[in-house]
Amino acid sequence: MGLGREYDVAVVGGGLLGSSLAWGLGRLGQRVVVLDEGDIAKRASRANFALVWVQTKGLGLPEYTSWTLRASETWEQLAATLETETGLDVCFRRPGGFHLALGDREMELRRDVLARLHNQPGAADYRTELLDHAGVRKMMPEIGPEVAGGSYCPYDGHVNSLRVFRALHTAFGHQGVDYRPDHAVTAISGNNGAFHLTTRHGEIVAGKVVLAAGNANAMLAPMVGLSAPMEPNRGQIVVTERAAPFLHFPMTTLRQSDEGTVMIGDSKEDEIDDRAHHMPIDVMMANRAVRMFPKLAALNVVRAWSGIRVMTRDGFPIYDQSESHPGAFVVCCHSGVTLAPNHAFDIAPMIASGVLDEAVVGAFSARRFARPSGERAA
Numbered sequence: 001m002g003l004g005r006e007y008d009v010a011v012v013g014g015g016l017l018g019s020s021l022a023w024g025l026g027r028l029g030q031r032v033v034v035l036d037e038g039d040i041a042k043r044a045s046r047a048n049f050a051l052v053w054v055q056t057k058g059l060g061l062p063e064y065t066s067w068t069l070r071a072s073e074t075w076e077q078l079a080a081t082l083e084t085e086t087g088l089d090v091c092f093r094r095p096g097g098f099h100l101a102l103g104d105r106e107m108e109l110r111r112d113v114l115a116r117l118h119n120q121p122g123a124a125d126y127r128t129e130l131l132d133h134a135g136v137r138k139m140m141p142e143i144g145p146e147v148a149g150g151s152y153c154p155y156d157g158h159v160n161s162l163r164v165f166r167a168l169h170t171a172f173g174h175q176g177v178d179y180r181p182d183h184a185v186t187a188i189s190g191n192n193g194a195f196h197l198t199t200r201h202g203e204i205v206a207g208k209v210v211l212a213a214g215n216a217n218a219m220l221a222p223m224v225g226l227s228a229p230m231e232p233n234r235g236q237i238v239v240t241e242r243a244a245p246f247l248h249f250p251m252t253t254l255r256q257s258d259e260g261t262v263m264i265g266d267s268k269e270d271e272i273d274d275r276a277h278h279m280p281i282d283v284m285m286a287n288r289a290v291r292m293f294p295k296l297a298a299l300n301v302v303r304a305w306s307g308i309r310v311m312t313r314d315g316f317p318i319y320d321q322s323e324s325h326p327g328a329f330v331v332c333c334h335s336g337v338t339l340a341p342n343h344a345f346d347i348a349p350m351i352a353s354g355v356l357d358e359a360v361v362g363a364f365s366a367r368r369f370a371r372p373s374g375e376r377a378a
């Protein structure tokens, strides 16, 4: 048994998903080890836009509309619990959020997407309001003349996602969860209550194993009879200097952080090198942002970065359990900020019990990739 320790659960990956799950498992008294890579690993959890987002999520998989709505409704509880346990305010705010349309054509596209989303049988029963220019201006007086209108959803919000990440690590440290950086897992063997995970520092043995290694799940899942077809993509984000609060609602491509900076994002490129950064993309995003809020033209850009999204082949989450290796699970998704409460409060207890709920597997198992593919997620 290598390091001479035993765990109920080994979580592979210490990003937002692995951390939410480890904390959720630790709350249940499980003995947990988190095996992570080193400091320069690719991590979506350090590169995201920090929205807690509901509107337009679930086109092509109606169960996903309820799943994101549930996350939005439980985020307050997650934020409050983390603050009690760590003293860290993760700055969750849910004033509702906008998607703005520049010009009539974009407004038409938005109308169409929303109609298709909400007309799906089984979609969650909430509405996203469509507002014209005057309607948006009533709520955000600083919009520019080119804004034709936008959609507003009261369930949208945002958070300080780096602080969430830190709070989860701090909180699971208090629970006695064993976090091991520089422990990339290269092989997994065993079954039935004794999984052996190989790392460069020796072997770890645990009763269950949860694969939460982001895009690396594609490589790890077949080791325990699972699959996780991934199609990562890249996003760039631009950040301005701090300004007095003036953006009171988060938007799909713009938000003002609790610290006053304005984040402008986030592009989608097929390239998956996170060291590359393309200025023309930043320029295009900044131009659109200035057309939405002309006041932004006066702010200096202080930072920009690229991040690789954890993206399944159809854009929806994978929550699955192995038939050939009972006790092995795979968990991966885009929107790991939004879905953090579901991972901590819903998925972790299912893993502790040894079985995922039928409704979760029915909607989100990777077995769907064996069926003809549906539409991509928004």
Ligand SMILES: Cc1cc2nc3c(=O)[nH]c(=O)nc-3n(C[C@H](O)[C@H](O)[C@H](O)COP(=O)(O)OP(=O)(O)OC[C@H]3O[C@@H](n4cnc5c(N)ncnc54)[C@H](O)[C@@H]3O)c2cc1C
Pocket: 012, 013, 014, 015, 016, 017, 018, 019, 035, 036, 037, 038, 041, 042, 043, 044, 045, 046, 047, 048, 049, 050, 051, 052, 053, 183, 184, 185, 186, 212, 213, 214, 215, 216, 220, 234, 235, 236, 237, 266, 306, 307, 308, 309, 310, 332, 333, 334, 335, 336, 337, 338, 339
């Ligand atoms: C530009 C951008 C914008 C985004 N905006 C939002 C947003 O507004 N709202 C939202 O909800 N989500 C957003 N996301 C998505 C969100 O950040 C991700 O869903 C979330 O961070 C995924 O977390 P993760 O833990 O699955 O993956 P990661 O953060 O990638 O973590 C995976 C971890 O696994 C480790 N690992 C990999 N291989 C191994 C191995 N073999 N052994 C051990 N460890 C391993 C890695 O080192 C890493 O620490 C955005 C992402 C990007 C890139």
